[in-house]
Amino acid sequence: MSRVITYAEAICEATDQCLAADANVYLMGLGVPDPKGVFGTTLGLKERHGARVMDMPTSENAMTGVAIGAAIVGMRPILTHQRLDFALLSIEQLVNQAAKFHYMFGGEASVPLVVRMVIGRGWGQGPQHSQSLQAWFAHVPGLKVVMPATAYDAKGLLIAAVEDDNPVIYLEHRWLHGTKGEVPEEPYRVPIGEARRLREGEDITLVGISYMTIEAMRAAEVLAGHGISAEVIDLRSLRPFDAETVIASVRRTGRLLVADTGGVTGGFGGEIVSQIVERAFDRLICPPRRIGLPDIPTPTSPALARHYYPRAGDIVTAVMEMLDRGPVAMPPADGPLDVPDPGFTGPF
Amino acid sequence: MNPSGVTAVSAETALALYRTMRRIRRVEEAIVERYGEQRMRCPVHLCIGQEAVAAGVCQALEGDDQIVSGHRSHGHYLAKGGDLKAMMAEIYGKASGCSGGKGGSMHLIDRAAGFLGATPIVGGTIAMAVGVALAAKLRGETGIAVAFFGDAAVETGIFHESLNFAATHRLAVLLVCENNLYSVYSPLSVRQPEGRPIVALARGHGITADALDGNDAEAVHVAALDAVESLRAGDGPVFLEFATYRWREHCGPNLDNDIGYRAPEEFEAWLSRCPIATHRARLLNDHRVEEGVLGDLEEDIDKEVRDAFTFAEESAFPPAEEMSTEIYASESR
Ligand SMILES: Cc1ncc(C[n+]2csc(CCOP(=O)(O)OP(=O)(O)O)c2C)c(N)n1
Numbered sequence A: 001m002s003r004v005i006t007y008a009e010a011i012c013e014a015t016d017q018c019l020a021a022d023a024n025v026y027l028m029g030l031g032v033p034d035p036k037g038v039f040g041t042t043l044g045l046k047e048r049h050g051a052r053v054m055d056m057p058t059s060e061n062a063m064t065g066v067a068i069g070a071a072i073v074g075m076r077p078i079l080t081h082q083r084l085d086f087a088l089l090s091i092e093q094l095v096n097q098a099a100k101f102h103y104m105f106g107g108e109a110s111v112p113l114v115v116r117m118v119i120g121r122g123w124g125q126g127p128q129h130s131q132s133l134q135a136w137f138a139h140v141p142g143l144k145v146v147m148p149a150t151a152y153d154a155k156g157l158l159i160a161a162v163e164d165d166n167p168v169i170y171l172e173h174r175w176l177h178g179t180k181g182e183v184p185e186e187p188y189r190v191p192i193g194e195a196r197r198l199r200e201g202e203d204i205t206l207v208g209i210s211y212m213t214i215e216a217m218r219a220a221e222v223l224a225g226h227g228i229s230a231e232v233i234d235l236r237s238l239r240p241f242d243a244e245t246v247i248a249s250v251r252r253t254g255r256l257l258v259a260d261t262g263g264v265t266g267g268f269g270g271e272i273v274s275q276i277v278e279r280a281f282d283r284l285i286c287p288p289r290r291i292g293l294p295d296i297p298t299p300t301s302p303a304l305a306r307h308y309y310p311r312a313g314d315i316v317t318a319v320m321e322m323l324d325r326g327p328v329a330m331p332p333a334d335g336p337l338d339v340p341d342p343g344f345t346g347p348f
Numbered sequence B: 001m002n003p004s005g006v007t008a009v010s011a012e013t014a015l016a017l018y019r020t021m022r023r024i025r026r027v028e029e030a031i032v033e034r035y036g037e038q039r040m041r042c043p044v045h046l047c048i049g050q051e052a053v054a055a056g057v058c059q060a061l062e063g064d065d066q067i068v069s070g071h072r073s074h075g076h077y078l079a080k081g082g083d084l085k086a087m088m089a090e091i092y093g094k095a096s097g098c099s100g101g102k103g104g105s106m107h108l109i110d111r112a113a114g115f116l117g118a119t120p121i122v123g124g125t126i127a128m129a130v131g132v133a134l135a136a137k138l139r140g141e142t143g144i145a146v147a148f149f150g151d152a153a154v155e156t157g158i159f160h161e162s163l164n165f166a167a168t169h170r171l172a173v174l175l176v177c178e179n180n181l182y183s184v185y186s187p188l189s190v191r192q193p194e195g196r197p198i199v200a201l202a203r204g205h206g207i208t209a210d211a212l213d214g215n216d217a218e219a220v221h222v223a224a225l226d227a228v229e230s231l232r233a234g235d236g237p238v239f240l241e242f243a244t245y246r247w248r249e250h251c252g253p254n255l256d257n258d259i260g261y262r263a264p265e266e267f268e269a270w271l272s273r274c275p276i277a278t279h280r281a282r283l284l285n286d287h288r289v290e291e292g293v294l295g296d297l298e299e300d301i302d303k304e305v306r307d308a309f310t311f312a313e314e315s316a317f318p319p320a321e322e323m324s325t326e327i328y329a330s331e332s333r
């Protein structure tokens, strides 16, 4: 019987094993050694690995450059940001420098860097603590972008990212940290650039990105109760993006819905839909659909945020329309909608 | 200044400082008492223990002076005259909130009071205060701009770039750093070099700067008055670093001494230097204010705070349609 741990614990274990395996790995980020340990993802690491586990000043841009500098001489830094929004200060170093270093020097240098960023949601995180801007990073050649949705992938993708010779943006949704799954104790890799089929189905392909994979699985369960068989693919990597797996699935089901944690306009769902339209148009029974955030900054009031975030019910409704079926009643959401579970009482 | 050094300000000013601090404290204590009800569903960064900086500085400002702040902004907002009811309603996520419920505790604003906005990206609003001062210079206006920020903000690039520019153009901006020794749970020692005081950074940029006790409301106020005078005279930016201490957890209503990032003795020492208790004693002993006067004032504050919470609780939530308004300026003005 395999061991069950949380997504946060899986990240911590992967980091621990990377630090133990390679003296060139170091971990830096605001609050990394503090008693809360970045939502539990870095607890105990300072005690075990000493100087290679570091706090840092609130200097996101410079610390990214520092990490790039260490990386080009052979270290393998892991940088963490408690919100993606804070990492925006380092866009210059990531996009101009890290992403281009290998190419612009004709392969003379490489930047084996992992940058972890947390996507916030709920309890009034609001406009500056909740942005899901994965499409920005996925737009940049030279960067890799992964978004694990399960504890298993959280560990396997982090180890793969640390061992990768390129800058990897590792995006973790705040509502995933407490989720649990089977995670082997020994180190293992999940290849970057491979999607995973979580559920087999015949009628429609649901592609989930990060936390929305969980909502897609919930939707598939509800749809099954209405005699609709949905296939669920967890995208896991945005760049490189595993178009083949999605295309193969849509070739069988003839229908595609993408559920993304980010905004729909200019979002990554558009890229997935485009690839399908370009490469499997003949198999499409109906127009593909994208589920994601509206063109609105995140509102703080729970009264507004409840209308902002799509949930399983929105996926179900869209699928019923795509299959020309009448609307179905979703089981009412129990409890408040701005927390991942009743145990979450804020504030962060 | 009073040559005896006993009282630095008039009894009237001292009383006003007390009222401002006591009001901020009472508002935040009420947040502490009621946060557990889970009706204030947004992060809150309380300034309990740091009230003297907000009170002392804002008391030195005039109507056309304008300020910005960061994540820990309740005190600055209230001290500058921000509407209490609108702040509480904002924290409760209500339509009557100062940002219509769209912002919450981390995004307060009251334009009429000269509170231009607070946002929680560390360092982000410092440049905006410099921009407000630039606008005043270009338009020949008299008001000064003030930025409030913490000790971690001086670690950002935008801090240094802003000071460089403000000094170059001799802008009328007052930079107020509240050094409470921590950024979240990280002490200064893991973030900044030993032996280099924060105030030295401002001096390095050629800016007039001073470091003072941030728990002494009168000392803060006198320093702010001097700074404001110099700013109005066109002598360029001024930087003030105030030593102070946050009593509660970084974010949220609780005490957090149990988690082990700061020594109980350190906490106790700062607790015994409560800016409000110290000032209250001074009012009674040095300014000869009667206990009854303070009692009445405290009762008024308690009632005002109760009313503000009632207002917030009874206010309506914004309707769903509000979510998609005010994204672009043309629709809202
Ligand atoms: C650019 C950026 N990085 C990180 C954070 C996370 N963060 C929020 S408050 C805070 C601490 C700031 O400390 P300080 O400036 O000393 O203010 P204090 O909280 O002590 O009042 C940090 C790091 C942030 N909001 N913005």
Ligand SMILES: [Mg+2]
Pocket (backbone or CB within 6 Å): B150, B151, B152, B178, B179, B180, B181, B182, B183, B184
């Ligand atoms: Mg601080």
